[in-house]
Amino acid sequence: MGVSLTQESLAAVRHEVGVPSYDRRGLRPGILHIGLGNFHRSHMATYLDRLFEQGQAHDWAIIGSGVMPADVLMRRRLRPQDWLFTVVDLEPGAMSARVVGAMVDFVPVASAAIVEALADPRVRIVSLTITEGGYFLDASTGRFDSDHPRIRADAADPARPRTVFGMMVKALAERRAKGQPPFTVLSCDNLPGNGDVTRRSVVGLAELIDNDLAGWIRREVTFPNSMVDCITPPTTARERALVSRRFGIEDAAPVVCEPFRQWVVEDRFCAGRPPLEKVGVEFVDDVSTYEKMKLRILNAGHASIAYAAALLGYRHVHRAIADADIRDWLLALQKREIMPALEEVEGVAYPAYLARILERFGNAEIGDTVSRLCANGSTRQPKFILPAIRDALARGLPVEGLALELALWCCYCRVAGKTSQVPALSDPLSVRLRAGAREAVRDPRAFLEIHEVFNDLADSQKLQGAFARWLDIIDGQDARAAIRRYVAKG
Structure with missing residues (x-):
């Protein structure tokens, strides 16, 4: 048996495994991520962990969230581990591992809890990996499908949203009503023009609810396009056994991925951003x-x-x-x-x-x-x-x-x-x-x-x-x- 992964057990992790040297108790949330699967953890979370290691941006830690059954399971696995997880870079002949500590919470998979977290003014970026199929696009046009039954349901009852976009619209309405600034919405999904697609989905739903609110979102919220790249296969019993056998860590939700990572982002953030250029992220005018x-x-x-x-x-x-x-x-x-x-x-x-x-x-x-x-x-x-x-x-x-x-x-x-x-x-x-x-x-x-x-x-x-x-x-x-x-x- 290896070391069961928790904050308290980090000191017992083998020396060849990287662990956070920064004080995780001093981290404060700045990003809420929706759809916390393997890709997010191998990519954005890893970049932030590297930044925190430099003593930078400790007010940009991640809160996890999601609306799918897989999110329920992920939360159940990560909670006993104090939101820690192992990322293994599968370099041929030179496999390496690091325990990533960039995440500080994971809200319950429930609409009210997610809206409350989205409305928290500490959250300045809301990032997404909800897959290409999660944006309610009309297959024949590629545009936002305002007639989708789930979108219509959120438009009819905006106080009790069930979609990711309904939750964002409700939280943005609450921020606006309190005179608080909005957040940036950053898609990390593999979609052409992913920021533009996300903007059409959020604004499109808002237009069905409140035209004034939709106009405010259109003017104030930023939706930068981004290009993301890191081959990250699913985690199975094979990967959990590898982490246990090779690195001596009992991790219920490890991530294995290739060592290559690339992230190119349009530099448009209405509420600020962490200085991720210090760890290799490319910020550009047009992605x-x-x-x-x-x-x-x-x-x-x-x-x-x-x-x-x-x-x-x-x-x-x-x-x-x-x-x-x-x-x-x-x-x-x-x-x-x-x-x-x-x-x-x-x-x-x-x-x-x-x-x-x-x-x-x-x-x-x-x-x-x-x-x-x-x-x-x-x-x-x-x-x-x-x-x-x-x-x-x-x-x-x-x-x-x-x-x-x-x-x-x-x-x-x-x-x-x-x-x-x-x-x-x-x-x-x-x-x-x-x-x-x-x-x-x-x-x-x-x-x-x-x-x-x-x-x-x-x-x-x-x-x-x-x-x-x-x-x-x-x-x-x-x-x-x-x-x-x-x-x-x-």
Whole structure:
């Protein structure tokens, strides 16, 4: 048995494990984070912990919160540990661990408690990791869905909100009524224009409740866009056992992640911010070029290998990327169709950025799974692949490889879970995707006409033709033959 993780037991933790040297009793809250999962803890919490180690910004500690069952479980696991958790950086051949102490509380998972915490004037930043699907977006337009039943319910009864955005609107109304300043809302989700998306959701709900309040929020609250990056797999019994065996810590909720981290944020904070630039965060005027780089190279890279890897029977990402055909397919798609359409980012060479991503994908210590990359394609493809297709079509650029990616996804949806070799389909539109993929055997348009995903892209004759040709090749031969043919086209 290792050391049970608590504030009192930190002195007994092995010397090779980093622990907070700052006095956690002197920390004061400044950030309330909604959706306290693994990514937040490997990313924002770790950056803040590093800052606190420098003796900086001790009035910016984190309060956790959330509205989902997973948040209830996380709170239950972290409370006996005094909100401490272990973060393990999975550097190949040089694994390291640190106990992160940046969190000082976790409010009960209840609307009234969360609103009370949001209304506390000490909270100057409200950050979010609620997943791409948590923003109440209309799938066909990408805009805020003001007709969503849960949004309508909050608008009808704003005193008892049930959504994250309803809680924020109520807390902002209370602050305004008391003459208190608002907070910044900082999305850390993997969404294009995540700050703009969050602003539309908060203001959109406020407009259904009180136009004057909506105007105040529009004028006074800031919603900076940000780009976040750190591959962080889920925690299972495997990770808990690793922390116990390798580092001698009994931690109910450790985090394992790659050692790479990047965070680029627009410097717009209405109530101040911690000086995170001291620990490597980049503050910029406009994050869009950084964001597009990451979404189109890293995230689209994950998407492009996911379905090929699944169809070829791979379970882990590092094994898939070691397959020369999959690696060559990813490189060819990026160099021919994705990177040529990107604007330059100052100080970044795209070939070097791509090479680093391939190294990260090949990190066997992470144990990242193909099934994770395949999940929720109906929300991920419209963020990572479809915008690249739209850009290419608008500029008259080729879409052959992008169409092949869609064909691989279609074929995966058709066979997912039918054997133990291919991961099961995990998607909010799974029934619709399966039906469209099966019908595509007869009529390829049937998959592209899933309006919730593709909207008007089904009308593109150029995309239709390429998609149909690749389906024929995959169905007539297999996925390997298709990606080899694309690579061989040169």
